[in-house]
């Protein structure tokens with residue numbers, strides 16, 4: 167790191183870089199790697215969505231626009247949630263954001279100050295920890311455990327981790343990297359706890375459509391009233407294969423409107439209207455495509471599970487949602503750095519990219535995360551290579 171010629175905030179200097187990106191960057195120097203490390207698939211955004219963006223650009227939709235998103239998109243999101251969950255949202259509870267990550271950051275900015283803490287269910291996509299640290303807060307981790315039945319959260323442990331400086335609890339359901347879906351009785355108990363303790367609940371539901379044993383994952387929106395302290399984060403990235411667009415949204419409590427709108431003004435001053443026009447199209451005309459994409463992911467998941475099931479040294483934690491699986495390789499152990507070293511060797515020697523479980527916080531030790539949102543052909547190649555690598559190592 168270069169020493170700077172000016173004084174900077176230690177909180178930012180000390181932020182930990184992503185271990186997923188560490189391994190991913192190594193892959194740039196290795197030709198022909200099958201990368202299953204990052205949280206996205208191998209498909210570009212489908213044509214009708216791209217065409218809608220091009221049309222909107224040609225029509226001159228290039229000006230500053232509404233902070234919380236164009237009214238057509240907010241209305242489309244209201245209709246979308248009604249059709250998924252039979253809930254009636256109002257436009258003042260919706261903010262279109264410049265990605266799911268941006269929605270998370272805005273919420274964290276509105277809740278966390280120096281000395282506050284946020285309790286996070288882990289293992290989980292680690293950017294939420296960094297968002298809290300940027301604000302001078304403390305991310306607290308409550309680890310789930312995995313076994314042959316899936317992942318399990320001890321709610322008492324989660325509640326015990328909260329204190330008088332806890333401003334929020336963050337839970338991703340379905341989860342990344344686990345694919346865990348929070349059971350209904352836990353969702354109800356958590357919401358009750360947050361109500362009583364006046365703690366905000368951040369429900370990250372960006373994988374809500376990627377579920378293989380139900381039409382849609384359950385949402386906290388089905389339980390919460392407009393005045394409950396519940397923020398739901400969502401994104402166009404995963405469901406519509408739009409990771410590079412950086413488009414997302416949040417549903418917030420009625421009382422958060424002014425604060426979130428202010429924060430949008432001072433972060434991005436609102437999103438791109440031509441991208442938002444394409445998002446309207448994705449939501450209103452995209453259902454057939456989403457069905458196809460979910461079926462493709464399910465087929466990828468089943469292929470990977472079948473191949474891994476005959477690899478003696480591998481144990482997989484089953485999951486019915488998201489597009490990830492967490493696996494353990496015998497002898498890998500839970501030592502600091504073991505999974506990262508394994509992933510680095512696997513890239514160079516085996517030409518397969520996985521992410522180390524340690525990248526996702528407590529509970530991820532000893533695991534490797536695999537993203538199966540790829541064609542069956544590529545997944546088969548990855549599995550052949552992984553099997554060959556295990557045999558040699």
Ligand SMILES: Cc1ncc(COP(=O)(O)O)c(C=O)c1O
Nearest residue numbers: 205265266267291338342401403
């Ligand atoms: C759990 C979770 N939340 C939020 C995001 C952010 O998605 P994006 O910023 O691409 O909208 C991701 C991306 O991997 C994620 O896995």
